Amino acid sequence: MMTLNSVPILLVDLFGSIAMIVLSFFCLSIAARLRRRSPDELLWSYLWWMCLGLAGFAISRSAGHILRQLLILGGHREIWRSISPFSGAFNTLMFVVVASVTLYFEQVWTAYQQIQRDKAEIQDAHAKLVHLNQNLETLVAERTEALSRSEHKYRRIFELSPDIVLVTSSEGRILDLNPAGYEALAGNLPYQLGPVGAHIQNFLADEQTWDAIRAAINTNRFITSAEIMLLRPDGSHRMALISGSRDRSVAGVETFHLLLKDIEQRRQMEKQMAQTDKLASIGEFSAGIAHEINNPLGIILGYTQLLLRTETPGTKRQADLKTIEKHVRSCKAIVEDLLNFARSSPPVNAPADIHTVIDDAVNFFAQHARPEKVIIERCYNESIPPLLLDEKKMRQVILNLIVNARHAVGEQGIIGIETVLCPDGDAIEIRVSDDGCGIEKKNLSRIFDPFFTTKPTGEGTGLGLSVSYGIVKNHGGDIAVRSVPGEGSTFTVTLPLRRGRKENSP
């Protein structure tokens, strides 16, 4: 048996119990402050309930202990015995409460974390909403301005494009068209009668073109640089390159966006260049032959004339020599024309009034070949100054054109001769027109070829226009023709306007 001093146990028990009560209430107080600060915070509510349980536990236990010590010290052990079961039971109940509450910590913490995340997201969303709300007007203004800038930029590209930009429905109905397109397709038609709303096929020369374009876009999603022929309101055709693709709007409406580039001018230029090249080649070829033939012809003519000098007039031999001389001269004239076409003989330029040259030619024509019912109308621009030109050769050009016009009009018609000072002032145009039969399209590209003629055999050598072409080119000018079969033709000679000193070559 061991007898021990129980005072330390008594003191620790007594003061420990008091400390437990005090501390538990301190804890409860702080938990309450936390809860008050954020009443909706689950974690603080949890801690408050846990501290409440602990306070209950501390009171039940510590009060019991204090009471027991006081009653025992006071000699009331029996009273304590009667109270003890209730104190113990309440104390046990508090254990269970505190332990039960504590066990939920993990679930509470998980829920708390989730709530915190949700709260942060909501706060973030709220902040964004507030920012949007506060800056809505500014944002809308900025977006509107950006949209306006973009719209303006693309609208300018659309409106200022020299090429045709158009939007059609998938069936081919024109929905939108830029001004260049409007001008190209509608000409001077009023807007209401213009292409918008019409089918694009109405503006294509070939009936199969639209089907081919649509098939290409539907198959490949785009079409690139395909050649098509546009039909203008005046019935003329213009070649164009078409590129485009299809687009599908948010609403699912399908449209075709097309870009058409007019290449008619380029095509005409290429044709003209080809013509020029052809004529240059023929010119070289002709010049070579003419030079080779010209010398033997000169010898033949010389010896023929030598023989004629000694021949007795009136004899059959002299008549034969005269025939030889006549045909040799004819051949020499042809050779000279060929040389003129080939521009092998340079012009002798001198200041001359073009109107005088034209009048000389007209007078010569009137005296020798003009039928009574062929009228020649002259319209001169009197402001045209004297030009540096080979008067004789230029007269030949004008005469050739008048003769051709006379041939076109037949026995009755009007031949117009007009001089025009070009707007830029550095060239003049001489236009010789007629209201005759015109030139067939197939012959247009050949009319300047040497020996090409539509006149009956024996009426023309086919060198008139070739020689004229060569002479005009030798003057640094150009000659062009515009003709509508059945309505007439217009030949336009363009000559550079050169003033000043006399010169021998262009």
Next chain:
Amino acid sequence: MKVFSALLCLALLIVADPALATQTHGEPEGLVVHQIAHLFFLLSMGTLAYWIQARGLSRQRAWRLIRYAAIMLMVWNTDAFLAHLLDEQTRLIAVHHVDSFHLSIVPRPGFKFLVPFYYLVKLDHLFCVPALIFLYLGLRALLNDTSNEIKDSGAS
């Protein structure tokens, strides 16, 4: 048939004994419940300490202090459980109050070492009071942390 049923009921009434439907609860049951409550409390505090550690909360001073509180309450529960065990459930020692300030402890032969151990476990407030101190400090740190957060959010 009705007659047979009536006779059977009469026989059962004649030979009836007390049903004893409600179980009685003897004195030791309260102690067992109390001890189980201690174990439950111990388990609960262990769970709290584990989750605080597992969730990485112990990196914060406040939760670290609350975890210490949980551990101290675990120790206290163990202490109290052993004290009850020695006091009332085993016959390894016998305790008598000599007077108001002295105890007489009589160990069974071979269990003399239990005397100082018993004396020590009776000082259980040495564990539960520090536990509440840790809890108080932890809660106060939480309060400070939230105050700082509010200040920070207010400043920003």
